[in-house]
Amino acid sequence: MSELSGVIHDIGYQRYAGPRLGRRYVFGSLYTHGLRTAFGLGRSAKAKIFPWFVLGVVAITGLILAAVRAQLGEVVVTYNAFPDTMSWLVIFFVAVVAPELVSRDLRSGVLPLYFSRPLPRGDYVYAKFAALATAVWILLGGPQLLMFLVAAFSADNLSAVWTEVGDLVPGLIYALLWAGVFAGIGLLVASLTGKRAFAAGGIVAVFLMTTPIVGVFAVLPSKALNELALLFSPSSLVFGVGIWLFGSPDGNDDIGPFGPLYAAVAVGLVAGCVALLLARYRKVASS
Amino acid sequence: MVTQTITWITARGLFGRRRFLLLLPLPLLVIGLAVLSRGFGVAPEHWGEPVLVGLGLAVVLPVIALIAGTGVLGSEIDDGTIVHILTKPLPRSQIVLPKLAVATAATAVSVAVPLYVAGVLADSVGLGLALAAAGTVGALAYSALFLALSLVTRRPVLLGLVYVLVWEGLLGNFVSGTRVLSIQQYVITIADKIAPTPLLEAKVSLPVALVMSALFTVGFTALAIDRLRSFSVAGETS
Numbered sequence: 001m002s003e004l005s006g007v008i009h010d011i012g013y014q015r016y017a018g019p020r021l022g023r024r025y026v027f028g029s030l031y032t033h034g035l036r037t038a039f040g041l042g043r044s045a046k047a048k049i050f051p052w053f054v055l056g057v058v059a060i061t062g063l064i065l066a067a068v069r070a071q072l073g074e075v076v077v078t079y080n081a082f083p084d085t086m087s088w089l090v091i092f093f094v095a096v097v098a099p100e101l102v103s104r105d106l107r108s109g110v111l112p113l114y115f116s117r118p119l120p121r122g123d124y125v126y127a128k129f130a131a132l133a134t135a136v137w138i139l140l141g142g143p144q145l146l147m148f149l150v151a152a153f154s155a156d157n158l159s160a161v162w163t164e165v166g167d168l169v170p171g172l173i174y175a176l177l178w179a180g181v182f183a184g185i186g187l188l189v190a191s192l193t194g195k196r197a198f199a200a201g202g203i204v205a206v207f208l209m210t211t212p213i214v215g216v217f218a219v220l221p222s223k224a225l226n227e228l229a230l231l232f233s234p235s236s237l238v239f240g241v242g243i244w245l246f247g248s249p250d251g252n253d254d255i256g257p258f259g260p261l262y263a264a265v266a267v268g269l270v271a272g273c274v275a276l277l278l279a280r281y282r283k284v285a286s287s
Numbered sequence: 288m289v290t291q292t293i294t295w296i297t298a299r300g301l302f303g304r305r306r307f308l309l310l311l312p313l314p315l316l317v318i319g320l321a322v323l324s325r326g327f328g329v330a331p332e333h334w335g336e337p338v339l340v341g342l343g344l345a346v347v348l349p350v351i352a353l354i355a356g357t358g359v360l361g362s363e364i365d366d367g368t369i370v371h372i373l374t375k376p377l378p379r380s381q382i383v384l385p386k387l388a389v390a391t392a393a394t395a396v397s398v399a400v401p402l403y404v405a406g407v408l409a410d411s412v413g414l415g416l417a418l419a420a421a422g423t424v425g426a427l428a429y430s431a432l433f434l435a436l437s438l439v440t441r442r443p444v445l446l447g448l449v450y451v452l453v454w455e456g457l458l459g460n461f462v463s464g465t466r467v468l469s470i471q472q473y474v475i476t477i478a479d480k481i482a483p484t485p486l487l488e489a490k491v492s493l494p495v496a497l498v499m500s501a502l503f504t505v506g507f508t509a510l511a512i513d514r515l516r517s518f519s520v521a522g523e524t525s
Contacts, residue, residue: 089452089453091452092449092453195362200445208350209342211342212341213316220323
């Protein structure tokens with residue numbers, strides 16, 4: 001038996017004993033990355049053009065409304081009416097951002113890489129949804145906050161400022177409702193195709209084609225159908241929930257006793273979109 | 288011969304693999320709403336405007352033209368298959384014109400048919416034919432515009448949406464000057480002049496509408512042919 005000549009040297013390999021970042025960290029990263037993508041941060045100037053164009057138009061509109069109010073002393077557009085006024089720009093914003101968030105991942109085939117991390121399928125959907133909803137909320141809430149600041153600094157006394165806060169908070173809640181509904185539908189449509197162009201067209205088609213349905217149902221000769229008309233389009237659905245929660249802005253639109261139904265449909269719509277997204281990603285990931 | 292091949296490839300790219308099914312819901316919605324309103328016996332003054340103009344001319348026509356117009360050339364640029372056509376010794380007009388023809392035909396058929404049905408239900412056969420004719424003119428102008436856009440920029444759909452949503456949709460309501468450059472207004476004017484009804488409200492004059500439609504079509508087709516002459520294929524950057 002020959003002499004053993006081999007020696008095992010200890011060159012200092014160690015097991016990793018530090019903290020494992022885990023699921024919450026992955027979720028947070030994905031969310032932050034999604035929010036930055038929404039505004040083109042950390043990407044080329046070309047990717048910033050469209051989001052910042054929309055953000056600029058909405059912010060300038062808010063600023064003008066605030067200035068007019070400070071000068072004339074009368075409220076032209078209330079906090080609650082602001083998202084309604086900006087609805088077309090919100091649709092465009094969702095059409096720009098939603099394909100960036102989900103269609104790019106589908107097209108470039110990075111999903112298997114994502115799902116090989118400690119990231120449950122659902123978390124991907126929730127993170128993307130939260131990122132888009134936050135982006136839309138920032139888009140609408142930022143200018144509302146701007147209007148509030150102008151109004152607060154031109155207020156005479158502290159109680160006027162508190163009244164202003166009382167107006168602002170429902171406005172921000174209303175904007176959050178907009179953000180949830182639009183993010184849900186936008187992401188669902190965008191997740192169906194890897195082509196950003198088709199996704200953007202599809203999102204706009206879905207939002208715009210539903211608006212005339214409301215117009216038709218509003219003139220049908222049935223009071224119940226008229227009161228239910230606002231259900232048939234995402235933006236008017238949110239408007240209907242706003243009427244139920246905060247009262248009709250001009251008293252023209254009547255939703256009768258169906259307020260709770262509006263709220264239920266809005267919640268159901270968001271939940272349904274997220275459920276369909278979850279189903280969609282279960283399938284995408286396995287293929 | 289080559290023209291036929293390009294037409295065939297383009298049509299397959301647009302409709303193949305059951306993609307044509309995606310073009311169906313919008314026209315069906317127009318017909319459905321018209322039938323529903325007619326069935327309930329609502330006066331056409333009440334439902335004509337939202338269905339014919341609000342849905343038909345302001346949404347269905349531009350959105351389908353946008354998807355078809357940017358799709359015929361844009362998707363080939365995205366996939367990189369445009370190189371195979373560009374390397375053939377063909378005049379660029381023989382590439383652009385068949386693609387424009389396919390986009391126009393697809394848009395015209397999916398817009399004219401529902402508009403004709405809705406127009407007949409709303410008023411008369413005359414209005415139906417007028418809307419179908421005007422819709423075809425609009426399909427040609429929109430398709431030329433969006434086809435040229437897909438060669439000018441890497442994000443043709445978003446730029447086209449800016450034109451449809453912001454220029455025609457938002458500004459068209461507030462700033463009257465923008466109507467002179469709005470295809471939607473030309474279509475409404477042409478339909479209104481062929482079959483005058485109170486349902487449509489012409490906001491530009493007929494000569495302006497006709498001349499500008501022709502100018503949009505010819506100008507943007509020429510631009511597309513010119514841009515394709517010196518087209519550089521670049522990878523996706525951002």
